[in-house]
Amino acid sequence: MDIKGSDRVEMKSSIFEQKLIKRIEEKLPGAAPGIMVQVHQAGKKVCDIAVGETYAYYDLASLTKIIFTTQAMIGAFQDGKWNLSSKVKDYLKWFPSEETLILDLLNHSSGLPWWLPIYKEMNVQQSVEDRWKYLQQVLEKVTIEKRDSSVYSDVGFFVLSFLLQEMYQMPIKSVWLQTKEMYYPRLSIDFSENNIPKQPVKYYAPTEKCPWRGRILHGEVHDENCWALGGISTHAGLFGSIDDIGWFGLYVRGQLHGISKTVIKQKTAQLFATRSRPLGKGDFAIGYMMPTPGASSSGDYFSPYSIGHTGFTGTSYWYDPAQDLSVAILSNRVAFGREREDFKLLRPQIHNWIVEGLRRS
Numbered sequence: 172m173d174i175k176g177s178d179r180v181e182m183k184s185s186i187f188e189q190k191l192i193k194r195i196e197e198k199l200p201g202a203a204p205g206i207m208v209q210v211h212q213a214g215k216k217v218c219d220i221a222v223g224e225t226y227a228y229y230d231l232a233s234l235t236k237i238i239f240t241t242q243a244m245i246g247a248f249q250d251g252k253w254n255l256s257s258k259v260k261d262y263l264k265w266f267p268s269e270e271t272l273i274l275d276l277l278n279h280s281s282g283l284p285w286w287l288p289i290y291k292e293m294n295v296q297q298s299v300e301d302r303w304k305y306l307q308q309v310l311e312k313v314t315i316e317k318r319d320s321s322v323y324s325d326v327g328f329f330v331l332s333f334l335l336q337e338m339y340q341m342p343i344k345s346v347w348l349q350t351k352e353m354y355y356p357r358l359s360i361d362f363s364e365n366n367i368p369k370q371p372v373k374y375y376a377p378t379e380k381c382p383w384r385g386r387i388l389h390g391e392v393h394d395e396n397c398w399a400l401g402g403i404s405t406h407a408g409l410f411g412s413i414d415d416i417g418w419f420g421l422y423v424r425g426q427l428h429g430i431s432k433t434v435i436k437q438k439t440a441q442l443f444a445t446r447s448r449p450l451g452k453g454d455f456a457i458g459y460m461m462p463t464p465g466a467s468s469s470g471d472y473f474s475p476y477s478i479g480h481t482g483f484t485g486t487s488y489w490y491d492p493a494q495d496l497s498v499a500i501l502s503n504r505v506a507f508g509r510e511r512e513d514f515k516l517l518r519p520q521i522h523n524w525i526v527e528g529l530r531r532s
Contacts, residue, residue, distance in 0.1 A: 184220070185218075185532075186532075187217070187218065187528045187529070187532050188218055188219075188220050190524075190528060191208070191218065191220060191521075191524055191525065191528060192220050192222055194520075194524050195208075195220075195222045195517075195521065196222055196223075198517050198520065199222060199223050199517075201507065201511070201513040202502075202504060202507075202511075202513035202514040202516075202517045203223070203485055203502035203503060203504040203506070203507065203513075203514050203517075204223055204224045204376075204502075204503060204506050204507070205221065205222060205223030205224040205225035205226075205376075205502065205503070206221070206222050206223060206225070206485075206500065206501070206502045206517075206521075207220070207221045207222075207225050207229075207413040207500070207501045207502070208220050208221075208222075208413075208498070208499070208500050208521060208525075209413050209414070209416065209417040209498075209499045210496070210497065210498050210499075210525055210529075211417060211420060211421060211424070211496070211497045212494070212495060212496050212497075212529060213495045214421060214424060214495070216417065217529065218525065219413075219417075221413075225376070225501075226374060226375060226376040226503075227370070227374040227375070227412055228359070228370060228374050228375045228376065228390070228410045228411060228412055229375070229376045229410065229411065229412070229413075229484070229486060229501040229502070229503060230375075230376070230378050230388075230392060230393050230410055230482075230484045230486075230503070231360075231407075231409045231410060231411050231416075231482055231484070231486050231501075232393065232394065232407050232482030232483045232484040232486055233325075233406065233407055233480060233481065233482045233483060233486075234409065234411075234416070234480055234481075234482045234486050234487070234488060235404070235405070235406060235407050235408050235409040235482075236328055236405070236406060236407075236458070236480055237458060237459055237479075237480045237488070238355075238360065238409055238411075238419055239347055239350060239405060239409060240328055240331055240332075240335070240405040240406070240458065241277070241443070241457075241458030241459060242350055242354055242435075243335055243346055243347075243350045244273075244277065244331065244334075244335070244458060245435055245439060245440065245443050245458070246350070246353065246434065246435065247335065247338050247339070248439065248443075249435060249436060249439045252338045252339075253273050253334075253338065255272070255274050256272070257272065257273045257274075258270065258271065258272055258273070259271045259272070259273055259275075259276070259330060259334065262334055262337045262338065263330070263333055263334065263337060265307065265310075265311045266310070266311075266330065267310075267311060267312070267313060267315060268281075268282075268315050271315065273331075273334065274447065274457065275327075276324075276327040276328070276330055276331050276334075277327075277331070277447075277455075277457045277458045278321060278447045278448050278453060278455040278456070278457060278458075279321040279322060279323050279324050279327060279453060279455055280318075280320075280321045280448060280452075280453060280455075281315065281317075281324065281327050281330075282315040282316045282317035282318055282322075283313060283315055283322075283324045283326040283327045283330070284313065284314070284322075284324065284326050285322050285323055285324045285325065285326070286324075286325050286326065287309065287313070287325075287326055287396075288395075288396075289305075289306060289309055289396050289399065290383070290395040290396050290398065290399035292305075293305055293306075293399045293400075295399050299365070299400065299401035302399065302400055302401065303343075303400065306329060306400065307333065310326070310329060310330060310333070313326065319452060320451075320452045320453055321448050321452060321453025321454075321455055325396070325406045325407075328404075328405045328406035329404070329405070329406060331405050332404060332405035332406075335405065343403055343404070343405065344362075344364065344403050347362065347403065353434055354422060354434060355415075355418070355419070355422070358411070358415045358418060358419075359411060359412055359415055360409055360410070360411035360412075360415040360419075361409065361410065361411075362392075362402055362403045362408045362409055362410070363390055363391060363392060363402045363408070363410060364401065364402055364403055365401055365402055366391045366392065366398055366401070366402040367402075368389070368390025368391070368410075369390075369410075370390070372389040372390050373389075374390075375389045375390035375410065376501075376502075376503035376506075377389050377503060377506055378393040378484055378503050378505045378506060379393060379505040379506060379508070379509060381393075381395075383395060384398070390410065392407060392408045392410075393407075393483070393484050393505060394406070394407035394408065394483070407482075407483075412501075413499060413501050416486075416488055416499035416501065417497075417499050419488065419499075420488055420490055420497035420499055421497075423440075423478075423490055423497075424490060424495070424497065426439075426440030427440050427441060427444060427490075427492055442457065443456060443457040443458055443459070444456050444457075444459060444476075444478045444492075445457070446461055446475075446476075454467075456478050459478035459479060459480060460478070460479055460480050460481065461475065461476075461477060461478060462474075462475060462477050462489075467519065468481050468487055468489070468515070468518050468519055468522075469487075469489040469491075469498070469519065469522050470519040470520065470521075470522030470523040470526065471519070471523055472494075472522070472523060472526040472527075473489055473491045473494075473496075473522065473526075474491050474492075474493035474494065476491070476492055476493055477489055477490060477491040477492070477493075478490055481518075483505070483509070484502075484503060484504065484505050485500075485501070485502035485503055485504030485505060485514050486500065486501050486502065487499070487500045487518060488500075489522065494526070496525075496526070496529070498521075498522055498525055500518060500521065502514060
């Protein structure tokens, strides 16, 4: 599909969109090959643009955490499978801590390390089932260092994968299929199972030329640990379109507003969207990020009540209930190298330009 940004917006673009496109074009070189932005205010789409070289599908990276894992955990909570006092050890007897709460995993206060290079020691020639067994063996021996402040942790979300499998008595793939069928049956969002893209490779935004895998990745998950696990995990792995993320944002909005079409009750959704860490100790709700004052990827104007998440490949979603405003951004910024910081500087600016433009319109 390989949609060019200029082709996409030529047919319809408001003055607001045109100004936003121009500003992004000026800053785009060095930040990413292309960027897609979709904005909804009060449930209505007010911006839908593509700048530079864009594609139908993107590696969503850690947006997987809120699209899959957080939503699955919200559903399990609503079904009475766990509560805010539930301990991990109550479900996973092999877990090395007696005191860690499930809540601690979702707000990144568990004391688990932020990341482990599990893929380096995993035998990817083994079956996917055996690879998950190896992951469990690693987690059985992991060092937990409880801290006063939250430390963002992929490892905590690995543990959540085992919790979901235990709660639902099914493998993680089946948990995802159940979640998708319940929440997003019409969306194209999905994993590349066994690292095989579901669509022709040309439809996917290329990410990085990976030294470990020895090739440019198209439709294969960028995250090495997820790739080693067979492409399906609770911390990364989903691929989707800008329309998928825009619709997901509307679904989250619907939960919080109590719109009857959502499966999740308003009271439950609002609980998970409420700050669960003290100010200065971690900017997290339950499963969602919240803006870090003065340093948020959502810019300067999103309220402290906003929820969202970012993805390492150059993706993000933020919703501000105070402004009833959501912004979805997709890019493949890692195509220019994972160490470059240009995109991280541009993303909050895009959010600022959006809010300022809407205020003037």
